[in-house]
Amino acid sequence: MSRLLYVTDLAYPAQGRRYGDEDVFLTSRLREEFAVALCHPRDAAALMDGFDAVVVRNSGPVLHYREAYEAFRAAALARGTRVYNPLTGRADQAGKQYLPDLSAAGLPVIPTVDRAADVPRLPAAASYAVKPKQGADSVGLVFTADPAAEAAGADGEVLIQPRIDFAYEVSFYFVDRDFQYALHAPDPDRRWLLEPYRPTAADLSFARTFIDWNGLDHGIQRVDACRTKDTGELLLVELEDLNPYLSLDLLDAATRESFVASFIRSLRAFTA
Secondary structure (H helix, E strand, O other): OOEEEEEOOOOOOOOOOOHHHHHHHHHHHHOOOOEEEEEOHHHHHHHHHHOOEEEEOOOOOHHHHHHHHHHHHHHHHHHOOOEEOOOOOOOHHHOOOHHHHHHHOOOOEOOOEOOHHHHHHOOOOOOEEEEEOOOOOOOOOEEEOOHHHHHOOOOOOEEEEEOOOEEEEEEEEEEOOEEEEEEEEOOOOOOOOOEEOOOOHHHHHHHHHHHHHHOOOOOEEEEEEEEEOOOOOEEEEEEEOOOOOOOHHHOOHHHHHHHHHHHHHHHHHHHO
16 A cells, blocks of 8 residues: 655635645545555655655645745655656746746736836736735735836746736646546636636637646646636636645535546556
């Protein structure tokens, strides 16, 4: 029986989400096939040698334990520790640099730059979002009509985006490269008040563009997007490949069981 170190912050006060409940449920199911121990992200580096794989789940924003996370990554890479999701992820695992990079490449993302001098490259808007590149959960987010002034002196450390007028946000959830389910927030002001969403073929093609770009063969990923009011197109908000919350409590029983089965199959293959 493979031994899993399951990394989670059960007490993290996530707005609109219950990290602890989700991970208690998931680990109760994983114990049907694996030997599982839970630990806080700050303890992962010290404990991981005694396990066959480390599963990083609802571990909270890395911004709050940056030094410990970097030490964990460095140690895992040096020792060849199997980490799920694999540490080769190119999206949130590596910070937010992918957003200006994908924007510059012309992919369907919210237009993004990371230098004050590049603000003229963005579409004109009445308001802009400026936020730390290493941030999460809206930590440090500022809305301003003068983004160049707000970002002055912080080149390369912030993201600058026009404030998009969108109809709703929608998230697509994948295990490995297989689509599992989608949820959307009909009210733009209530991000975590989610409802089931039936994606179109075009929606899934959009989401798979970023799953394919990231190139992870194993792991859980969440593609967050917004539907613009003016054109109706989807734009990427975030590709979460580090510790995406899954909102499993909002799923019907059949969908939740299907996800758990996919997760277990993925971990079984990953630890084989």
